[in-house]
């Protein structure tokens with residue numbers, strides 16, 4: 177075996193998979209080999225990587241035999257189907273799906289927030305939900321100064337969270353509507369072009385959708401605050417690949433706006449972008465393709481003396497998914513954590 181890490185991407189042809197390939201190259205990840213895996217539909221497809229042409233393989237049992245690290249973004253059921261094989265083969269799985277995020281023996285990591293959680297992995301590490309990552313990046317630095325008492329968030333989510341096909345569908349919908357035709361709706365239940373609708377993940381008994389409950393549960397797990405009071409409303413907007421969120425934070429004591437700005441201006445992976453004179457704040461068309469989460473419009477909540485309001489925007493495919501996963505992989509390399517100490521039995 178040549179020195180370096182043998183990497184496989186499961187879901188290599190998807191929106192996140194494509195970005196993972198680019199990020200491994202751009203960030204000079206020490207991969208000695210890269211295996212591209214997808215469904216049999218994509219077998220034989222060619223994708224460039226570091227000046228070579230790699231051929232996509234259909235995922236199979238043998239595909240994981242000589243692999244150290246698997247970056248997966250092929251949906252929850254595909255991760256469920258292959259996780260045990262991956263772990264049994266001695267590889268570490270960094271999984272972008274929601275399949276294992278809340279499992280007790282699976283660390284859920286945003287490297288800027290809880291890198292220490294990686295130390296005790298048992299072969300699987302979960303990458304959080306995109307909206308959770310972006311929000312965590314903006315609010316955790318404030319939480320470290322003063323613990324958050326209550327958090328209310330509303331999201332404005334782009335099409336990319338539903339995959340490459342959904343992004344194409346929004347473009348096709350816009351074209352169809354402009355042509356006076358019926359817009360196609362396969363990836364989404366309703367037309368998203370020229371429209372907005374509450375997130376279409378399934379509804380829970382309490383009336384929250386799964387996406388909203390992911391924000392609640394995952395944030396608590398990442399922050400290590402199981403009782404944190406959070407309520408979320410998640411909404412799809414006709415934007416291709418960057419999400420926005422409004423966040424209202426309540427603290428025990430007033431949190432001066434100036435101090436919040438200072439804290440956020442210095443936080444890793446964040447850019448404070450506020451031009452109050454020109455009413456110019458983070459926007460998806462400018463945050464698309466960027467690594468950082470952009471935050472701005474930080475203001476005192478006029479309805480509560482200990483409340484703060486803020487606005488953020490970040491690329492869903494990059495920091496919301498692929499970049500965070502590659503940063504987790506970099507953390508595993510840096511801390512020599514690519515060996516599985518105690519293999520998990522995958523039963524979540």
Ligand code: A2P
Pocket residue numbers: 186187188189190191192193213214215216217218219235249250251254338339340341
């Ligand atoms: P394929 O392109 O062959 O369907 P996105 O989230 O952008 O929709 O991408 C999903 C990714 O997951 C794609 O690479 C897709 O491959 C892959 N995928 C979907 N279902 C499976 C499966 N059953 N086995 C392996 N890969 C899958």
